[in-house]
Amino acid sequence: MTDLQSWVAPTYDGLADLLASAPAETWDAPSLCEKWQVRHVVAHVTMPARLTPEHFGAEMAAAGGDFTVLSDTVAARDASLPLADQLDALRSPLLHAWQPPGGAAGALNHAVIHSLDVTVALDRPTVAPGEAVVAVLDQLTAANGALFGVDLTGVRLEAADTGWSWGSGDAVRADSGLLVALLSGRTLPDGRALPRG
Known part of the structure; x- marks a missing residue:
């Protein structure tokens, strides 16, 4: 089995490469995260590169323990x-x-999901390795949608770009990255969303 952590670096490097070559105004574009621009998503995912455990603890205390x-x-x-x-x-x-x-599973979820918050919103290709996206699909469906409060009752998910599928019922067919975004409780730019549990 591939080490899930090994896919984290290429995901973040791919996002950095995409943004480094994009116009500066791209950073002000909306992401799939409600009320966050691209720059907010990047600031969020890169917290571990800036905050020591002590600093993080102080920030958490200041936030009243609310992440x-x-x-x-x-x-x-x-x-x-x-x-x-x-x-x-x-x-x-x-x-x-x-x-x-x-x-490692949580680290990969964080990298892949938030990279998709940027790339899907910008209508750009997924930067995470394809195997990483499928691994996250497996994790999210193993939890039956509970991680992000989506209701998968009577839903069949089908990845249009791979042979991956899950569930039974009404088919939701999209590329793997879009399925991850849907399973993460996001609303896609075309308005598609999974029902909330």
């Missing part, structure tokens, strides 16, 4: 960092090696 508050606060603040610093953080070995409480 959502912490995320919004740090994203709003650090989104204004110079773009070169943001790109360096995406390429940071610290970020590439970081693991949340969920271990």
Whole structure:
């Protein structure tokens, strides 16, 4: 079995490469994360490259122990960092090696899902390796949609770009990356979304 952590670095490097070659105004484009521009998503995912465990603990205490508050606060603040610093953080070995409480699986989910928050919103190709996207699909469906509160009752998911499928019922067919975004509770630019549980 492939080490899930090994797909994290190429995902973040791919996102950095995409953004480094994009016009500066791309950073102000909306992402799939509600109320977040591309720059907020990057500021969020690169927290491990900037915050020591002690600093993170202090931020969490200031947020009253609420990770959502912490995320919004740090994203709003650090989104204004110079773009070169943001790109360096995406390429940071610290970020590439970081693991949340969920271990390598959680690190890969974080990298793939948030990279898709950017690429899907910008209508750009997925930057994560294809095998990584399928691994995340497997993780999200193994949890039966519970990780992001989507209701998969009577739903069959079919990846149009691979042979991957899951479930039975009404077919939802899209490329693998779009399926990950849907399973993550996102609404696609065309308005598609999975029902909430």
